[in-house]
Amino acid sequence: MRHSDHQTYPGINLGDIDPRHQQRVETAQFGFWVFIMSDLVYFGLMFAIYITMIDAQAGGPGPHELFDLRSLFAQTVLLLTSSMTVGLASLALKYHLGLGRVYLWLVATLLLGFGFLTLEIMDFMNMAAKGGVPQRSGFLSAFYGLVPLHGLHVATGCLWLVILMIQMQVVGVTDQIKSRLMRFGLFWHFLDLIWIGIFTIVYFGGLAYG
């Protein structure tokens, strides 16, 4: 096991590379942080819209009729676990625990992501069956503007992860691919954070105030 020295980017092991490439990786990581910040503004605004529209149910079904807390619990467990598995993949990469483990944790992440998406879509279908469609009210529009936006991010993340695993095969686990994996991890943790906002504000907040 080799610990990172001052030359390497925290959280990732690029081996012995020259400072210019180090600088390049750092720039890309920083740029991705800035992108996430911008994306966060999107979500922040959608949360704000949801909060202003909690009462705009226009006589349609509200949180108490529509929200299924058991499914919510399962979705939360799947997504938070997937954040852990992606963390384990990063650690396996960083401490040279073998590519097998990296793949193992990445595939686990992917499966958990799929599981989450499946439950979420089933949730939406159940809601629709009870008349909870976005066309029904401002409240439901705000719900469907926010929660599936997160789902779309998760789906994009799954696609990204599939492509990354193909690239690990085709291109090899190069510095570039490692730095992409690092950014994927950031993205995935970010989606977890948004989900925590969703279950507290959208679901619990909706049940408390809706």
Add this chain to the structure above:
Amino acid sequence: MSSVESTVFGRLTWDALPIAALIKNPGTNEIVANAAGAILVLGAAVVLFILSYFKLWGPLWRDWLTSTDHKKLGIMYIVFALVMLARGVLEGVVMRAQQAAGPGDGFLEAGHFAQLFSTHGTIMIFFVAVPFVVGFINFIMPLQIGARDVAFPVMNQISLGLTVSGGMMLMVSLVVGEFSTGGWTAYPPYTGAAFNPGVGPDYWIWAIVVSGVGTTLSGINFAVTIYKMRAPGMGFMRLPMFCWTVICSSILIIFAMPPLGVAALLLAADRYLDFHFFTNDLGGNMMNYANLFWLFGHPEVYLLVLPAYGIYSEVFATFSAKKLYGYVSLVIATMSIAVLSFTVWLHHFFTMGQSALINAVFGVATMLIAIPTGVKVYDWMATMYRGRIRLSVPMLYGIGFLILFVIGGLSGVILANPTIDFQVHNTLFLVAHFHNVLLPGVLFAMLAGVNYWFPKAFGFRLDERWGRISVALWVVGFLFTFMPLYFVGLMGMPRRSFSWEDPSFHPYMIVAVIGALIILLALLSVLVQLYVSIRDRARNLVPVGDPWDGRTLEWSISAPPPAYNYAVLPQVRDRDAFAEAKESGSAYLKPTGYDDIELPKNTSIGFLLCVLSGVWMFALVWWIWWLALGVTVLMLLIVIVWSFDTETEIVIPAAQIKQEHEAWLDLVARTPAVDRDDEAAPANLGYARPDMEGAT
């Protein structure tokens, strides 16, 4: 329409062409609409013909469209902005003509007039001001901080592609279908499906969303470039003022563009999927739109004007041959404006039902912005005080700005008072105000910047005489067009009215249309200046690269600069790094050694995404679902395939750099230095004799 046809073509039919309306209903209105379409089609045909006739397709593709060089991308942004500016100005002239046609209905139909003010606003903000500013940042900022490119060159190219394809949608809307009639702000519920089922608002939505993504990516790119890629020794407090304004502007882009994207996409959800975000029924709330739009809209004006302030800061310092007065206060003022710009959005709708207290808070916040802006005005004047002032073209724009912008700013302070705003909101007073800040503030700065940096980009100076004519025409045209609008606004003439009755408005409308014609001449004079300068370029060459005795790093390299900008990255020891180098005699020294330089390879991804996103938007506007879906998949595939290409750079060998750089250094040694008295003379080959007493 049969179901097969509607599956293939969506809601697109032959009636979408303006010629159909002309045949059915011949009249002035249709003639104007068709003439506009004809100008566009003819213009495009002429460009295609010239490209084919002079066999320019190859060079255009290799040197420009696939380039990832920040300098070329910057130039393309500015060319695009100028093309769109021509359309925006023409629309302004037609609108002034309509209102000058006397009491009554004029010669245009109400819907056509509404399209004109909607496209005029949308174009001038999103497709003139933004690309102009982004173009300058692209060209200048990496040079000023001593970098070889921006942080993400390919993303930069994609940004340009998305901005241009958004602009193209406005052009397409001229020929196929119609544009929105909802103004540049596109307030629902008017722009919702219930009141506006046509294609107009959809053109607006997608043009804004796609170009907005492009601008957001630019903002990320610029911020990261400044944070991570400054030359050794270039601490933040040594950054040129322009770069400070770019940081603030980038931060504004990163935080302010998302609200616009959200507003437009939610409006799209309402229109396409029958959601109820902003509808009148089922719990929709249009105030959410107003808040979202202006959460973007107010920072937007500062993200445009801050880099303009940056350009003026460079111009005043250079043409006064003095260091910028009050650098630290300018930095603080810029940052203050950036922060305050997020706290004032509500002043765009004082009349829309908030409590008096909330209005008062936002009114006071708005007035506060006058303080840092005032600091800037004094700093610029103090920079000129006892300087070695040359009244060159950029300087003339700058002085015009100082006087006119203060008037515009003061009318803004007047409007910031909610009680007064209740009287004059939605009148031409407001139109006069924002044109008074945007023309002298942003447009004059852009034109000053063109005159100032053109020699750096192309290696020869612009014609001074035509430049002066241009300044005169812009300033006079501006005064004649917009000063009368303050008065009719106070007299109660509403903005955006295609028809009016009160005869006392008439004289003002006549003066304003004369002004609009002068502005048209001003636009032509810019083109004449360009033509004359290219024709006489042999007399205006500045190969050494420092025609104005510049102070910042971009003047320390050849004009035009090599692809890699700096043969050896500069070591910065002070603010105004190049002025310091000239003073201490360390400018134009032969470096001790050279290294290989890696530059980003050309790529066609930006161009492909430009074309495909254009098709995608068109398909969505016309409900051609199969095409929209197909293009979405195609764009995804292109990005995925591109991500497999890991050889993204070419290496320029040190030997080649050494040879090129030393050839230029020899040229510098052979070139006679000129005094500031000969700045505009053919003798000015870009080698400045330092005569800045106490300048650093």
